[in-house]
Amino acid sequence: MNIFSFQQLVNGLQLGSIYALIALGYTMVYGIVRLINFAHGDFYMLGAYAAYATFFLFNAYLAHMSTGYGLTFIVLLVAMLAGAAIAMLSNTFAYKPLRYKPKLSSLVTAIGVSMFLEYFFSAFPPIGPSMRGFPEILPRHMYQFGGAEISNYVMIDLLVAAVLMTGLTLLVQKSPLGKAMRAVSQDKDASKLMGIDVEKIISLTFFIGGSFAGAAGLLAGLTYPRINPYMGILPGLKAFISAVLGGIGNIPGAMLGAYIMGLAETIANAYNSLLGEGIAFVILIIVLLVRPTGLLGEKIADKI
């Protein structure tokens, strides 16, 4: 297969959509509280498991639901809610009490939350550490288009990502809530003086970021149908690198970076699987050496 075929472009965009949804959560949280939320990849894992559980609960109690677009939509909502709920919970219990302590302590706490989620789910008997097959919630159809085979899964991945990202952009740019979010990310104290409930905005940011990660978890479960409690580590890392590539804290940057990352990884993987594993870190080192602010990021001067 040609490394630079149309098929590869489609695959890259599909992977990029999943990375973009995760990267947005990273970049929004970083933009507002300056915290690398290491547990973000685990919110994505949780979304996949919530989707998995919902599917089996539905099939056990409401057999007539079986499979199809309606069920996919319901499962998507559940996955998003699960991701959002766990994100808000970890914010309330782990990050909020440390908000005004040294930054390193919240970073360590984030590691703790991430470890807790991973090991709790692998130790919890009904879930366990082993790999599970993700059910085929939606019958798979293949379409021929421009010399490439495109399944309806690809379309769903691209569509869900596009809808969510458009919604987020509208929310952040046009709504009063979005204005408040942008204000908090610029200056927390000044926003407080302007009557913005800063904690509420931070909570909302975690809610949105978590729900996007949950959605990505479902999409990844559908597309690459194997899930386990550690599935969030690598995609989380790569999504974070995408956010750095686009300029951390910058929402369009995260989307751009994620699609570049998806394409780069797909192409590198076709070339050599070891390179496919490592390309993300090659990109990271190059970005740090050449343009540490990322593609769309601006240099922020230190305040003295």
Added chain:
Amino acid sequence: MGNFKLPRLLLAGLIFFIIVMILSPDMTGALNGYFMVIIERSLIFVILAISLNLINGITGQFSLGHMGFAAVGAYVSGTFTSIWFKLNPHTLSHYPVFMICIVIGGLGAAVVGFLIGFPSLRLKGDYLAIVTLGFGEIIRTILNNIDYVGGPRGLLGIPMFSKFPIIMLFAFLTVVILRNLVQSSHGRAMLSIRENELASELCGVDTVRYKVMGFVIGAFFAGIAGGLLAHLLTLAHPTQYGFLPSALVLIMVYAGGMGSLTGSVLAAFTLTFLTEGLRVGIDALPEFTIASQTYKIGTEWTMVIYAILLILIMLFKTEGIMGMRESRILIIEEKK
């Protein structure tokens, strides 16, 4: 010569060494081989914890892939001793060569540390965390794919050189060197970066140089510890150096206290023993049955407990058990 006194640290090290030697299976046998291995592991984790403390606690950076450097040290020294030199632990004259191999492993880890530390430490912010986390994953992938060092089978047949006196010697030297470093002017420059990077830069501290220096020295000692561990377990395996053991070292540093070498030493011993205790304890728990399904409480719960422990320490005792305090033993004595 009437008032000649051994330095306190040397005295403490000697007392510990003599007690363990007396109790060891070779002499009275009060401690069996199992306990000796736990003590040896604890000493290796002492090296890992205080070297990570130099990076995370003293210099105030955030490295997450400390075991990645241990992997480099383990594989480099293991390749030297088992494949190239074919050393034999029963030949006494091979021990100096072995120690040189361990140091070479440490140097290899230091070189790798420089290569990944330099781009990320040039910048302010948390980039080091992500780079080192990625490094930990990458080193595992690379080791899995190099057939010369065993690939996914791991590097087998490493000679069993890591006897207690050897490990004790390396651990002791690490403590002495890092203590002297931390309490020198270089150490104070590193501390000032942790307290306020901008201010220390304005006071003329070359922050990038000191950050890279702390990181490379930390990586060097991690490489030493990795080499010792490989020669204790007689194998080096890619899965030994993943995120999980790195996180364990991290917990030791934060539980003991950021910047306190005493805290790291105590935490390394406590947590190594606790890990073994929990493993044995959880294994002894009976199986139970719910809805005709039998469940066994798995040893994965150890890590759940540690995760909760880490979060609780951060929430309620952010500075760790020892805080910044040092034991009198670890403070350099004034010359009269």
